[in-house]
Amino acid sequence: MKWFKSLSVAALAIALVSTSVSVAGAASDLKGKIVINGSSALLPLTLQAANEFKKLHPKVKISASAAGSITGPQSVRKGIADIGAVDWDASQDVPGFKKFDGQVAHKVAIIPFAAVVNKNVKVDDLTTKQLQDIFSGKVTNWKDVGGEDADIIVVNRAFGSGTRVNFQMKALQGTEFISKGSNYKEVKSSGDMKTAVETTPNAIGYIDLVYVTSNMKALKINKIAPTEANVVNGTYKVWGYGYYMTKGKPDGATKAFIEYIQSAKFQNGSLKKLKFIPISALK
Amino acid sequence: MQLDTSARPSIAGPNASELGGSIKAGSGKSFDRKNRLLFYNRFFKLACIASAVFVCLILFGILFLMFRTGVLTFRDVSPMTFFFSTDWTPEDDRYGAFVFIFGTFALTLLTLLISVPLSVVIAVFLAEVAPTWLRNLLRPVLDLLVGIPSVVYGFLGLTILIPLLRDITGTNMGDGILAAAIVLTIMVLPTISRVSDDAISAVPRKYRDASYALGATRFQTIFKVTIPAARSGILYGVILGMARAIGETMAVVMVIGNTPQLADALFKPTSVLTSNIVMQIANVPFDSTWNNALYMMGFLLLVISLLMIVLVRLLQRKGAHS
């Protein structure tokens, strides 16, 4: 036990020294703890903002995680989180979801979504009709949409995902998803979706553009590529607003954080770099 | 107590006239000491009783809480629907948990089907066949395997087993109850085989001697005499393994696919009670039917595991009688 004691004392000392150094470095007095939960589509943005924000205000602790949009306002209601990230305006009724009373929505970004396939799939381009057929289970083989003879593995986000809501409304135009079958899988978060599509041959899924890596392929929809430019010029329709929900009007560190993420500096800087689109780009 | 011993020599110092005083002081102290010891004893006993009561309180707290929250499910969902409907669509208020209940039982059964024969073979090997040095080496190793975290097994399943299954069987995904059952088998194997090993080792030597004396071979002795004699011990191990298989969460979550559909094929993403609870509990508001339904599923798990303990107790009693 003695070694642990001395270790922890040393640790404390290190922690004290390092905080005092960083306090001396930055002149911010803002203190507090911000817990963020919710949409995994917004997670990269939140984390990037948190990193930059922590440099400005070293005394603020931010911890962010994601488990699907509905978790965001739900956690805010339960008091687990200060900010709930969600891909729809949860302060109002939307199809499928009741509004969360007493919560305030803050628009933070525009999120483009893309249909993605495993790298082994030869198809590059699908029409809305073909997407509808695939995700509703009418077409089950890649050869029917111009690919090789192989079963289509449909990976879907579980209910409560904002990506799912946006994709269903805007890419599938409201078509119901299939919900059963041995070539069908539901995943909980964007990270889960990424892993599933990357590692499962012949898989198709959908995810926000930020997550598209070199290990998967984003499809063109009706011959239009999912790029920021196409969203801004209005040709690519599959996108949605990302919101931060708070219990009532935010204050203290939470307020400062939301203001930071909405600031022109962040919106036109890091946010753009991450392939999100500033709110101001679309009016 | 230490104070007493250190104080005594100084009192019983060189001065003889103080000797009587020292006896007096000593006796007074020892009277104090007796009281103090009695007090400590009583206090300690009380603390022990309180701890035992506390352990029981936790169980009742859990039972009460799970039941109280779980039973609210039936305000909105009929028990028939909850237990026998396969339609789990909480967003449309359809709460049929049969998929998960069936999944849990199917998974446990499949796990036992694979793991019990293997474990018994290993137990026989440890108890009867292996040379002593190997036995002394393997037993600690198996004990150690019991302690490997379940996520590690899940991680192995996800990164090694599933691609392997995909290659071997040519299925598209590989997720499903077969993958989960194989992972669980690796997890419960050490448990079942060590308990069975102990049970087989505990069979009195004279049984075996008698069997050999009758001219039976080792094979016959083991199958006709030793294993039947160790039956209740082996069963105990199987039930322990079963309890672990039913309650295991994260290793299963990583390989089963987490999709609420009936597990009617070996390769088909499905879900069991534990995986469904851990995947959805964060998404649900308190006081919603969805939340209550998840607690009801937890209560079911609780009841199943407690029933198994009662079963073990009955087995032990039966074993003691015979």
Place this chain on the structure above:
Amino acid sequence: MKNATGAARSPFSSGRGINSLNNRLFTAFVWSASAAMVLFILALLYLILQKGLPTLTWDFILGLPSEIEEGGGIGPALFNSFYMLLISLFIAVPLGMAAGIYLAEFAPDNKLIGFVRICVEGLASVPSIIFGLFGIALFVEMFQIGLTILGGAVSLAFLNLPVMTRVTEESIRAVPGELKQASFALGATHLQTIRRVLVPSAINGLVTGICLIAGRAFGESAVIILTAGVTTSGEMWDFNLLSPGETLAVHLWYVQSEAIVPDAVSISDKAAAVLVFVILLFNVLFRIPLWIKERRSR
């Protein structure tokens, strides 16, 4: 005559032949099956260690996790693992030992105590996820402190309490009665007997038990996900009990199936290796002295 003896002998000898063949086959089968299984499991463990350990660096072990870029570490998660482990042991060991001593030493032999024993055994077999649900109901819903290290550690302690109780009871019971009687005969009180005679004699079983629950607490994930969350406070050496408390086991799952970092595979390989290594270390550190002690006392 010759024929007759042949006929008479043949069933006997052939039966014997089959038996001995069976016996040999059986022995070979048991050997190979066991060897295959054990080697298979050991190969898996070796694979984990071999994939992760060679590339381990202190930067990774003590580094802060990253969510987007490459090169994140596991520092806070590893710290939380040990921190929560210590807090949970701090609660579970004294309480569990006291309850175990009560059952072994003080408890009268009646139906009520039999029932208490069933309760302890029942609690020991309750699936860990139930403790997670209990933790949510207690800490998130009732006390409203959210997902914290405190909630996770207490839930872990609850999970381990019955195991500690059972182990203590069994090891104290296993101490020979003569030792206890000798102590009483010397005029020792019950408490003194327990402290000076029973516990030291049962130390082997107790340490094995503590080692068991420490390993379980270190590797547990379902309880932590539900009660302490899947995030850390993002700093090293955060002793605040109300910080979110993701542990290494949870981090392994999180990185493998949820995270978006490009080097998720290598992080999870290394995290798994660290996890297994620490568990092995627990066993080696705690059990080897006991083995040596046992050897000596023989």
